[in-house]
Amino acid sequence: MPRIVIIGCGFGGLFAAQALKRAPVDVIVIDRTNHHLFQPLLYQVATAGLAAPAIAAPIRYVLARQKNTTVLMADVVGIDKHARTVQLDDGQRFAYDHLIVASGATHSYFGHPEWQAHAPGLKTLEDAFDIRRRVLVAFEQAERVRDDAARRAWLTFVVIGAGATGVEMAGMLAEIARHTLSGEFRRFESRNARVILLEGGPRVLPAFPDDLSERARRQLEKLGVTVWLDSRVTAIDERGVEIGGTRIDARTVIWAAGVAASPLGRALDVPLDRAGRVIVNPDLSIHEHPEVFVIGDLAAVTIDGKEVPGVSPAAKQMGRHAAENIMRRLRGEATRPFRYRDYGTLATIGRKAAVAMLGPLKLSGYPAWLTWLFAHVYFLIGFRNRLVVLVDWAWAYWSFTRFARVVIEPMRGHVSDHNKEDPS
């Protein structure tokens, strides 16, 4: 039986694998993690609103009944498109007849890799745990230090980049400071914490039309977020950020500005765009290798002069489309070009605050937030997760508590860099 190897089990890889369920093929799905992640809610794990298992479904469990499919938890370190093999971290090689590369994207620090240590991004559960720890520990440190300037730096949170993730993170951080933690500290009031959202461009949520951007900005400020537009970060260190000549002392900085395609794109040795994404043929295959498909955030697809955005509905559609094109090739038929169906764009900001664009319809505030809520719960993989997430949210909504306020790692005599004690 022809063997299809799928690298990465995000939305693209998972939908490709599921589309091959009844096909007379041998499917191998390889992912570095053991779970499919519902990335649109990852910011909720990072901000202590949800526990990790609520948004992570074991890949093996999701595909258990798909008997033609083998799941491997492994890191792919190389692709040989001439020999038609992929190589794992342990040296094992798997031959393929068709390959789907869906390894997604990672953070880009615009030529400043040293910023990563001080300003983590949010792509994986590991990232979310790191951010959750930093945020919760910052408030804890503020209760410990005795110097006012040091306390103020621990209580200043900077989010860099006002795309969907940056806006969500800033909105949630403001809610944590204003509501969740209010009244729990003895040496300061958490409401006085500052959340600053820095955006290099002239408006927040640049994927939305001007008027919705402006409404989003107003909703953010109402929630307590300070928005700085046209503010490009020029330096980040352990103690804060600089915007040109202006310095902000902040012990917690979150990166939501740049995305770079997975390095596996380079392994294919084909033309890439500026963000490192693979420029694919209209049918999603790569140049001179019709048996290799690239999908999701790793693929640069332009249809009628318009770029397909790096969002989960696009990845799902590409996954299904690549699987169908493989089936066509196996039947000796011609492949078909990918068409992107845009169902709309949503961005949440905070409690009752969101913006949405559904075809000609523009929403903001409470109606947009309700739309966002139901769309996301509906699309969560697996019934159980959906139920638990709803219960958690209902609880959080009414009580203002965030139940996942857990720092896994204890304080230790030798504390980590981020937790390093002030001389104050």
Next chain:
Amino acid sequence: MPRIVIIGCGFGGLFAAQALKRAPVDVIVIDRTNHHLFQPLLYQVATAGLAAPAIAAPIRYVLARQKNTTVLMADVVGIDKHARTVQLDDGQRFAYDHLIVASGATHSYFGHPEWQAHAPGLKTLEDAFDIRRRVLVAFEQAERVRDDAARRAWLTFVVIGAGATGVEMAGMLAEIARHTLSGEFRRFESRNARVILLEGGPRVLPAFPDDLSERARRQLEKLGVTVWLDSRVTAIDERGVEIGGTRIDARTVIWAAGVAASPLGRALDVPLDRAGRVIVNPDLSIHEHPEVFVIGDLAAVTIDGKEVPGVSPAAKQMGRHAAENIMRRLRGEATRPFRYRDYGTLATIGRKAAVAMLGPLKLSGYPAWLTWLFAHVYFLIGFRNRLVVLVDWAWAYWSFTRFARVVIEPMRGHVSDHNKEDPS
């Protein structure tokens, strides 16, 4: 106002703090973590049955309305009982009028500290995440390796020590192999995994009477656990364990054999027992320092020739008693000796399998399991957790799924020691 410092916020520390709620004192609670942990259910996090937040309540949240109390997340590195100060990891010192030391216990490897890297114990959330990762990754590795002996070693799980934790862990591991993961792998059947429970003594659950121990052993074997009694481990390495001349090739080993008191006991410079526990006066204070109390797993208390066991009801009772004795001292009254009220002993083994001793009543099997279930859910801190835990358990019970099957860390080109690839 007199200042009471409480070190550690397990059951002992938390109950002491809450007993001081209305007292005219200034309370400082110091813990290395930010959460009070419901340790009796920690094995459920380690075996992917519950998410961490379900059994961890933020200390700050629990004590938020107790206005005389300050909570600090910090590591106490020293106690000066003459100067009456405690010292934190950052050098800060706090003076106290009364001190309650409730820093609990940690693992003891019987003079073999090198075993720890290969056989983690289960005391903290960090431990639970480590064990969960090892167990889930072992099955993943078994799907990857091509050599049968290597696969068999990945599919062999050894639990050392058949006290309550060891029995729970072994029972859950057997359930995972037999039910949860069954049918999910293509190169082996998870039911064939071996779970071996090693006990140095002649029976499991030595805290129970002979007949209940025997019933527990039979229930374990019915669940699929192989029980080896009178089997003392003589060596542990990355590849397995040795019992005298017998070797078991096993890539996952869990330590549930020895407990040692927290090293803070030594800092008090008073007589300790063999396990490093502080030998306290009948009123729980220490020799020559009536203002210092030691409670919970760190305290060695003997009443009428009988040792008070290291269980959570005992810690709670000691916490409350120490707080009351401090109040008596502040009023100029004499302190009272501690009395332990034993409500019974429960140990769970697995689905519908448990043993219980409630006064003269001995239970085993389904009735014992139901008793255990309701007792534990009832005592969970906080209503929300209780509800979520019940929902999770009901779901797990009917569906045999364990929803927290998440490995946070991805596989990486350079994999960690435990995940190191076989040469096979």
